[in-house]
Structures are given as structure tokens and as C-alpha cells.
Amino acid sequence: MSQLNKSSMKINMLISAVLASLLAGLSISSSAFDLQGTLKDAAKKQIEEQLGQSTNSQQATTPDNQSATTPTPADSTAPDSVSSTIATTAETPQATINWKNPSTAEEIALGREITGNLLGAAPLVKNEALQKYVNSVGRWVASQSERPDLPWHFGVIESDDLNAFAAPGGYVMITKGLYKKMSNEAQLAGVLGHEIGHVVAKHQLKVLQKQQLLNLGAGFLNKKIGKDNKIISQAIGSGAEISARSLDKSAEFEADRLGLSYATRSGYEPFGLTDILQLLGQTGKNDNSVALLFKTHPHPDERLATLGNSVGSKLDNIKNGKTLENRFYQLK
Amino acid sequence: MRPLNRLLIAVSLPALLLVNLSMAAETGSALKNDTMRVEPFADAKVTGSFNRGESLEILNKKGAWLQVKTKKNTGWVRLLSIKRGSSGASNQAAGALAVASGRAGTGQVISTTGIRGLSAEDLKAAKFNEAEVKTMESYTQNANQGKQFASAGGLKTVPFANLKAVDGGSK
Numbered sequence: 001m002s003q004l005n006k007s008s009m010k011i012n013m014l015i016s017a018v019l020a021s022l023l024a025g026l027s028i029s030s031s032a033f034d035l036q037g038t039l040k041d042a043a044k045k046q047i048e049e050q051l052g053q054s055t056n057s058q059q060a061t062t063p064d065n066q067s068a069t070t071p072t073p074a075d076s077t078a079p080d081s082v083s084s085t086i087a088t089t090a091e092t093p094q095a096t097i098n099w100k101n102p103s104t105a106e107e108i109a110l111g112r113e114i115t116g117n118l119l120g121a122a123p124l125v126k127n128e129a130l131q132k133y134v135n136s137v138g139r140w141v142a143s144q145s146e147r148p149d150l151p152w153h154f155g156v157i158e159s160d161d162l163n164a165f166a167a168p169g170g171y172v173m174i175t176k177g178l179y180k181k182m183s184n185e186a187q188l189a190g191v192l193g194h195e196i197g198h199v200v201a202k203h204q205l206k207v208l209q210k211q212q213l214l215n216l217g218a219g220f221l222n223k224k225i226g227k228d229n230k231i232i233s234q235a236i237g238s239g240a241e242i243s244a245r246s247l248d249k250s251a252e253f254e255a256d257r258l259g260l261s262y263a264t265r266s267g268y269e270p271f272g273l274t275d276i277l278q279l280l281g282q283t284g285k286n287d288n289s290v291a292l293l294f295k296t297h298p299h300p301d302e303r304l305a306t307l308g309n310s311v312g313s314k315l316d317n318i319k320n321g322k323t324l325e326n327r328f329y330q331l332k
Numbered sequence: 333m334r335p336l337n338r339l340l341i342a343v344s345l346p347a348l349l350l351v352n353l354s355m356a357a358e359t360g361s362a363l364k365n366d367t368m369r370v371e372p373f374a375d376a377k378v379t380g381s382f383n384r385g386e387s388l389e390i391l392n393k394k395g396a397w398l399q400v401k402t403k404k405n406t407g408w409v410r411l412l413s414i415k416r417g418s419s420g421a422s423n424q425a426a427g428a429l430a431v432a433s434g435r436a437g438t439g440q441v442i443s444t445t446g447i448r449g450l451s452a453e454d455l456k457a458a459k460f461n462e463a464e465v466k467t468m469e470s471y472t473q474n475a476n477q478g479k480q481f482a483s484a485g486g487l488k489t490v491p492f493a494n495l496k497a498v499d500g501g502s503k
Contacts, residue, residue: 115468132471152472
């Protein structure tokens with residue numbers, strides 16, 4: 001037994017070492033796989049949609065204004081040397097997932113799959129006016145982020161829980177329960193801003209990448225996967241499990257900072273997000289509606305204090321931010 | 333009977349007013365050690381300080397500042413240094429703060445038991461729903477539409493650099 005444990009420990013250590021080297025970008029020869037079906041179609045569709053919109057969106061947004069403050073770590077913008085060599089093995093560049101450095105189309109396809117699974121657990125609230133309103137607010141806030149050209153999608157989902165979710169590529173969902181706690185547009189902008197921050201900083205994507213590179217290092221994925229080549233499903237695990245997982249605390253704090261920054265840049269009163277953190281902090285720990293949220297996030301008090309440290313005096317001169325409670329879509 | 337009624341009203345009226353006044357004040361607690369100032373400005377004179385965890389009373393709100401009262405002092409402090417509501421209880425009335433932020437009458441915190449929850453198990457067991465994704469994508473607004481929506485609400489972009497992480501954390 002102990003022999004066995006020892007050897008499995010060795011293997012684990014080996015995997016870690018391989019993973020570390022992969023992540024460090026020291027040696028990686030082939031990190032992409034043939035891909036058909038879901039990804040190809042979804043990516044194509046998204047790209048077409050995005051291209052269709054891009055003539056409008058590029059004129060309307062001013063992404064370069066904020067480029068000096070881009071929060072995305074260097075690795076996400078690293079030169080795409082791996083995919084260029086790998087892509088030639090497939091018919092189209094979209095037919096691979098380059099786990100070392102996924103393309104935007106790959107990122108969107110992954111996010112779409114996760115979103116579809118999440119919507120399988122909690123469907124959209126059937127209220128077009130509400131959904132369009134939330135998309136309008138979210139779109140405006142996202143336009144002040146470092147990734148204004150993603151095809152941003154927002155949705156309010158049927159759940160009494162207090163929670164919100166982001167999936168790679170620009171998918172953001174908020175529960176009906178959390179929406180009903182809000183009383184103005186600045187609060188909505190702040191919460192959506194937090195989720196937009198996760199997407200911009202690629203937090204969920206990085207979790208998937210790490211896991212896949214780990215699998216690669218262990219050689220688990222080095223075989224064909226039957227006729228239904230469900231690379232994506234395999235990557236994201238079962239259902240929307242990824243959405244129930246915790247990110248690093250530091251990722252949540254970063255999303256808080258970004259969310260507040262985006263909402264402030266958008267012209268909203270800067271304390272919308274912290275209003276909601278205050279409300280969440282007053283929700284009892286034993287309240288079922290925050291069970292998952294509290295499990296996967298630092299306590300709201302800690303988030304408020306950490307955000308407060310970053311804010312310092314920086315909001316002292318921000319005046320005339322709007323709360324717009326008069327046009328906030330009231331959901332009964 | 334009549335004089336007695338009158339007397340009762342006369343006696344109880346001030347008491348009722350007092351109750352209302354005390355309800356208008358909100359309790360809170362300090363999220364960190366901080367100093368209070370005589371006015372809501374960073375360079376205003378310091379009136380005192382409080383320690384993390386100390387409970388206090390929230391008297392007023394002005395922009396990014398709250399006027400608070402500790403056992404010893406009263407003064408203005410940046411609002412992110414304060415947790416609203418008493419630390420133990422879950423549902424503190426929003427009180428003065430709600431009035432100050434223009435949302436009196438709404439936004440009360442009421443704990444709801446999750447009639448339709450979304451647990452980790454629910455998420456794990458979820459099955460892909462293509463129709464719902466399509467519906468969600470159908471609501472998408474493009475950047476121009478977002479801009480128009482913002483203009484309609486009088487929203488204007490404000491120059492503001494992304495906040496940065498500060499070493500030292502919340503301790």
C-alpha cells in the first residue's frame with residue numbers, strides 16, 4: 001500500500017512539474033486537438049455575428065482610451081506561436097483548441113457551452129423587456145472595459161438564489177433573486193461590471209486552461225475521442241460544474257476592482273457594487289439563497305474592506321455619477 | 333374618557349416621535365481602523381478614530397462619505413470603511429442611508445428561503461439547452477445600442493483608471 005502511495009505521489013509530483021513547465025511556456029509541442037461539431041459551429045456562428053456587428057461596434061466604442069490600464073496579465077496577450085504551427089494540421093483555425101493560448105473564437109465557444117449548461121439548470125426569466133434592459137446596461141458597461149469588441153450577452157435567470165455568473169467570451173448571467181435586491185441601475189452596472197471583469201481578466205478560462213494542460217501533461221488526452229468529438233464538453237466537465245467552483249480570492253478581488261472601475265467610467269455612481277456587497281453582507285450565513293455564493297466567494301465584508309483599500313481617495317473627485325433608479329426595470 | 337384619551341395622545345406622541353427618530357439612525361461597524369474628520373474631505377481636521385470591528389451609528393451620507401458616531405466622537409469617514417447593519421443581526425433597517433441615497437421604501441433586506449435554488453449539485457447535473465442560449469443571444473445589444481441607451485439616461489463616460497491591488501490586504 002505504502003509503496004503504491006509513494007509511486008502515485010511521485011506521479012503527482014511529476015504531473016505538477018510537467019504542468020509547471022507547460023504553464024511557464026518552456027516546452028510545448030502540441031497542445032491542440034482536432035475539433036469538430038460544437039466548437040466549429042458555435043465559433044463560426046459567433047464570429048459571423050461578431051463580424052456582422054463589428055462595423056457598428058468599432059465606431060461606437062473607444063477601446064484604446066483605456067488600453068493603458070489593461071488588467072489582463074501578459075500571458076493572455078503573448079504571441080500565438082503555438083497555434084500557428086498546430087492550426088495547419090486542421091482544415092480551419094477554429095478546429096483546434098489551443099490550450100496554451102486559446103483564440104477569442106475558442107474562448108467564446110467554451111463560454112457558450114458553459115452558458116448553455118447553466119441555462120439548462122436555470123432558464124432565462126421570460127421577460128423580454130427585462131432582458132433587453134439588462135443587456136443595454138451590460139453592453140454599455142462592457143464598452144468601457146478592455147474588451148469592448150466581444151459579443152457581450154447578458155441574462156437574468158430563474159433562481160431565487162443571490163448569485164451571478166460569467167463564462168468565457170462575454171456571457172454574463174445574474175439570478176432573479178439578486179436582481180430583485182437591487183433598487184437602481186448603478187447597482188446593476190456594478191454587479192455586471194464584476195462579472196465583465198472576470199471575462200476580461202479571463203479568470204474562468206485560466207481555470208480551464210490549467211486543468212487541460214494538467215491533463216495533457218499526464219497524457220490523458222492523447223487519444224482520439226470517438227466519433228462525437230466533444231472536446232469542449234470534456235474540457236468543462238459535467239454540466240455547469242465550472243460555475244460552481246471557486247476562483248482564487250485574488251480573482252474575486254480583481255473582479256471587484258474592475259467592476260467598480262468600469263461602472264465608474266460608464267458614468268454611474270461608483271458605489272453600486274458596494275451597495276450590493278453591503279446587502280449580501282447583511283444576509284445571514286445560514287440563508288440558503290447565498291449558500292453557493294458564500295461558498296465560492298470571500299465574505300462580502302472582506303471584499304468591501306479589500307476594495308476600500310484600493311479605492312482610498314481615488315473616488316473623492318468623482319462626482320455626478322448617476323444611479324438612475326427612475327428607469328430601473330422593476331421586477332415583481 | 334375624553335380627557336383621558338387626550339392625555340394618552342399627549343403622552344404617547346413624543347414617545348412615538350422618539351421611536352421614529354431612533355429608527356432613522358442606522359447602526360454599522362468598522363471594517364478597518366480609520367480616522368474620522370470634521371467634514372467629508374480628506375484634508376479636513378481629524379476628530380477621532382475607531383478600530384476594526386467597533387460598532388457605531390451612521391448619521392448621514394454625502395457622496396463617498398458617511399457621518400458616523402462612535403462612543404467617543406462624531407465625524408466623517410469614507411463609506412467603504414463601514415459595514416452597514418449590526419454585525420450579528422441580518423436585517424437592519426436601511427434608515428437614514430436609504431433616505432440619503434434616494435431609495436427609501438425599497439431595497440429592504442428580507443431573507444428569502446431559496447424556493448428555486450441553484451446549488452453546486454444543480455449546476456453539475458445541468459444539461460445543455462441550445463434554445464435558451466439562442467434566446468439569450470437574441471437579446472444582445474450592440475455597442476451603438478448601448479451608447480444610445482446610455483445617452484438616453486444622461487450617462488457620460490468619466491476618465492478613471494482601473495483600480496489596482498493594494499498590498500497589505502484587509503487585515
